[in-house]
Amino acid sequence: MDGILNINKPVGLTSHDVVARVRRLLQQKRVGHAGTLDPLASGVLPVCLGLATRVADYLSESGKAYQAEVMLGVETDTYDREGHIVSTQPVPDLSREQIESVLRSFIGPQLQVPPAYSAVKLQGEPAYRRARAGESLKLEARPVVIERLALLDWQKPRLRLEIECSKGTYIRSLAHDLGQRLGCGAHLSALLRTRSGPLKLQESVTLEELAEALARGDLERYLWPLDIALQHYPALVLDRQTLQRVLHGNSFRAPEPGPRSASPALASGAGEAGPQRGEREGAPLARVCDEQGRTWALAIWVPEKRLWQPTRVFRPEGSS
Missing domain, CATH: 3.30.2350.10 (Pseudouridine synthase)
Incomplete structure (x- = not known):
């Protein structure tokens, strides 16, 4: 299962406690949170599942x-x-x-x-x-x-x-x-x-509501796509052939970045995590999308080569 849960964390639990409960409830190993909340705090705690764990550090870039x-x-x-x-x-x-x-x-x-x-x-x-x-x-x-x-x-x-x-x-x-x-x-x-980031308290779900939804079989109603963490980046729409090359780590040509394409967190150094491997501070990033609008990768602009280089690929495990 891939996606993001907007959990309403109760007072008394650590962020790690919430992740452990979600992991047990969904019987899924790849679970992580974005933006720690102390035990005395409550409210919005983004919990990422599967491939969405790869975008956790981008979730709160809009503050x-x-x-x-x-x-x-x-x-x-x-x-x-x-x-x-x-x-x-x-x-x-x-x-x-x-x-x-x-x-x-x-x-x-x-x-x-x-x-x-x-x-x-x-x-x-x-x-x-x-x-x-x-x-x-x-x-x-x-x-x-x-x-x-x-x-x-x-x-x-x-x-x-x-x-x-x-x-x-x-x-x-x-x-x-x-x-x-x-x-x-x-x-x-x-x-x-x-x-x-884009997740609001009025759209959140408690752990009890999550368990009830799982029992009813409608958990999907609370699952946000990983794209929501990347919506503040411009989209590069590629044809199927070019997209396949990107998914195998190859650089590609696409429209050059505009003046506002740089990541705010990477540019300012104010983020909770610094640039990831393959990402340079202040470098422009963009979503790599198919013609249906689905995001498949995140790419960084390499000015000396005038090419985009994929830095994160969101391809399900086992896919070719």
Whole structure:
């Protein structure tokens, strides 16, 4: 089975837990998720099946959206409610106007330092493992973009925010940094992801609903095609003969890329994963489609040869 499930992850489960449950439910080995959600977070978790696991890192290139609750006056070592309290401070009587003024200062491209308790790799090891071992860590800031940061509610000491941001943005770090700028400290107390790339919360399915659909035999209604992860790339429509050559890894001629063909994540370096093998930072990418519009591969433009080179092929195993 190939495709993408838009799972509504409940609070309390890790992203790995959700993948394990889907794997057992569908009795399928090739299952993976795109964009980790912490256990305290809920909402949209894309789960990729079969060939769709090859597009997981492209799913959230068009960004993510959240609703977050931030508790002012208390800082924790993990920047969320699951951590140990490291400091407490009185919360001033802030007006909505004062808070919104500070929120506006976060809008736009910026450098953000990930939490020490995160999956960011240090010498090949997740930072959270070293932090749990008592090591004092200093993570490098990474470029992110916060496109929207709106105040939904302010009931001292709690803020409710609506956020739209690039992939790679840590909402825990945003909560921590917001507390610093407000002068009283803060941590993330609740998080709901409402969108990941093209997948939205209102179109998501719970694990219970997925199991019921499987029992009824209509699981397909919840399965998105892998193409949905690549719709922001231009399409190169090829004839059958050329397409067969592409599926065997051969380069090909097609219209040259336009000025907006480069991958935003690869160009900015803001993504959760860097360029894949065969992909250079900022290089234009395109979908390779048949005459019926189905996507069969992803190709990269090689300017020195003025050719397109397939970098990922979505051909079912065992096909010729």
